[in-house]
Amino acid sequence: MRILELLKNMTLRSRIVIPMIALSVLPATGIAIFTIVNMQTSMRSAAIEREVVDTSMRTRKLEEFLKAVETDLRFLSKGRLLNDLAEARRTGQHERVGLLRRQVEQELILFSQGKRSFYQLRYIDTDGLEVVRLDVEEGRAKVVPVSRLQNKSGRYYVQESLQLSPDQLYTSPMDLNMEGGRVEVPFRPVLRFGLPLFGESGERTGCLILNLNATNIFELIEPLRVGTEAFFVDATGNYLGYVGPEEDKRERYSLGSERGLADNFSTTESSRILGPGIQDLYLETPDAVISVETVSVATDDSANQWRLIVAHSIDEFGAPIRRLTIYLSVIIALVLALVAWIGVLVTNNLARPVAELRDAMSRIAANRGAIKRVASPGPANEIDGLSREFQMMAERLEQTQDRLQGLQSELADAGKSASMGQLSSGLLQDLSDPLVAIKNKIQATEPGETAGTIALIRSLLADVERMEEVLQLFSHQTQAPRPEVISLASIVKSVVALVGAEVRHRGLQIEVDADAGVPPIKGDFTQLRQLLINLILNAADAQPESEHIIIKITAMMSDDHVEPVAVGAMVKVIDDGQGIATESLIKIWEPFYTTKQDRVGLGLAICRRIVEEHGGRIEVSSQISHGTTVTVSFPIASTEADPSA
Known part of the structure; x- marks a missing residue:
């Protein structure tokens, strides 16, 4: 259950990839482990069997050597010279014994040549006395003189050999060789073979003893x-x-x-x-x-x-087993990686059309750009059917959007026509009233009324100024902007010089606070100057509580906390007047909305239009009894962008 919950929280691709890889890799891993373990067991069994067979072969080799020694000893026992020597000694033919001894010694020397395992080869008579003895060292035989021959009648192997029947062979236990009744030093382990000798008449004549060097046997x-x-x-x-x-x-x-x-x-x-x-x-x-x-x-x-x-x-x-295990592990790891890679490819092939559908649906939901065609995943299947249905839905939705955009365009054109009609009607009303008033006042003037004439002229001047304001505001709706690279500081300086006298006449102070390093902007100098004139005069028209108008010019910085850079310029017009009520803030951008009886209500609407044409933003914040702040921001001047576009 926990695994299912985790899968529910994953993306569609992960929910397909993980089970796909698991279904492909886990069985392959199980088979790989089984193969390795089975191979290790088989190799181990084979290695043990090989070693057992090898030991058996070495044993057979050793036994064959011992059998060959036995054969050699039996061959020597049949020699004519050896039997003649034994017969001459038995019959007391002393003049022949010496000659036969030398002949037997030569025969034994020839036989012992090259036999490294031979250590001593002796003919011992029935009394246990050595008659002929050869000491063999590394395959080189040496005759022991008669004077150094020993009595071995007390040695167990001599006694055992002299008691054997014909053709019987005595093999002694392995022991240390003794010379002169003492153990030979350094220790020399030997194995002895004894074979009894019999004369032609069957009488016992002695025995043949062969000492083998155990070290050479090993x-x-x-x-x-x-x-x-x-x-x-x-x-x-x-x-x-x-x-x-x-x-x-x-x-x-x-x-x-x-x-x-x-x-x-x-x-x-x-x-x-x-x-x-x-x-x-x-x-x-x-x-x-x-x-x-x-x-x-x-x-x-x-x-x-x-x-x-x-x-x-x-x-x-275990070295061969380990090497093969490593080799198999590397191969299996590569196979598993290949299986996983194929699983990912298959999964991506399955998930791609679904992801494209989801992306297309997201674009439609966010209303971003045109509706793109969703590619078919290949042969007809469930996802292909879903793609076709979605494509049909997207095409119908695109047609609906086209119709909706056409209706919106027509509605916008109708709104513009209505606004222009409303604007023309307002202009006609605002211009006709002061003109009628001027006409009536002039007609009612009598000659000689000097004081009244002065007052009339002042009244006419006010009406003319009102018409001039209306005409100036209206002119900005028709003039095409002429963009140039300018600084807000230069515009503010020009505006202050233009309206400063009037503002001071109203008892207000203008304070300009311009930061250093404010980047230039691109725009129409005349329109931007008119924009600031409107904003400053609006601030001057605040209730009598207003005493100061502050114009603050600053750079607009990026949101990079590490190394912010200037991305535009900003000007704020701040007054400390009565402020604007919240319900009025919503309406100040509407044409002809005003809280002043002697104004037409086009100022802020035209200001907003000028700012938007320059790619900027205008915001108004106000609190009752705390004044109003109008913030206007423009992007930094760029040769690649045209504000009038």
Whole structure:
């Protein structure tokens, strides 16, 4: 309901645009969000699956390597020279033992060349004594002299290997290599393979022991992607080694560190990692996505299995998803913007004819200018029908206005004729009366009446002055103005010089207050002078209470409060006479209206006509017993405007 109330207070365009955009953008936004979320979920699932498969492939690679080592060891156990050496030692053929030992050493050297994961390769007899031993460093084999050969009968892996049946293979747990009964420093984790040896008659002749360098085994899973690291743990959860970019972790998670899964994972997570059936297992922590695979070190020994734990950094893991999300978001934002733009275009297309109708109706209501034609919005529809109906109404209204204007013009012409008739009638009456009086007075004058003659002449003079006034006032109705650029101050100065004596004769004082910087105006000097003469004489005709006539000339300023400029000139004629009653103020502009018995009542009517012909305004304000103020204002002189036009 609140939304409907808000829409009611909006413009028609807004009431169309907002729902249109909402109906187009909101569904598109919903689809976009669904697409992004679904895409993120799909990409995340695909990424996890890819990492799990990648871990599985690394595990298979490692297991294949161990199987290859087993194959190599079995191949060596079948060698003729090795079996001849074992037989010569068993039968006491001491003269052959030395030669066969050297031949076996050369054979083992050739076999070990380039095998970086080999660390030691030994033939040990049934008493646990080393008969032949090669130490291999970075794929380079070196024979250990007989004097440095050791007794390994107490080592568990020798004992286990010597108890095996034919074709059985022993794989030891990973531990630290020992030399001379002590752990080798620096620590060297090794994985040992043991294979029993038997003579031609089936008697046990010893065993073949191969030590693998665990560090080189771990490196088989490289290279790892950026943000990825791997850990090896045994079946009990102890760390065996680390593969990754951080060197400090190599020692921290090495076999000698005695660290376990419990140091980094919860009990539940540790149980899942070490439990059976962990193929394609993955875990999520706050910092990483972890995939786990089982490495079968010995196919016939489930207890001797490792766990390969590959941790993928959340930041690197989610980087492709974030990039795609940003890419999709930009595309969707552009699509939404396009949809909104199309919505606005469609809305404008719908709202434009309605706005044109409203504008046309406003123009008609305000009676401004001609009625313009309303453009059709296109194919026939409801708005098109409304436009046609409105156009028909507008045309009929225009015809009515034309007829009304014709009637008004005829009425105005009739009014002018009536006014001229009224004016002519008044002039005839006002001129005939004093002429008849003059005629009668002259005829009644007798010779010798000197005093009476003087009085008669004065009376005749007054009648003549009355006729002169009427003729002067009437002359302004027929004379065409002659505009020129003049100043109000010069006109006032001329008028004061002309009527000053008469005003002073009536006991009044004229005060002129002219501001500096009053702009010039454009007008007929004679008409404007007559205008001010009429106004000043009207002020002088005020009741006897009047003592002063003030003429104030000022500039008329613009309404700009920051930097007003002069836009015209203004003159005020102020008297302190009795004033004019409110009901009389309404009638003072009517022709022949006057409150003086010896006046014709044309003064202010003609004054108003003169002011309007000059593009000015005249206003009268008055209060009983406080005098009257007549304000006349004219626009500033301009070469582009003609007051007489």
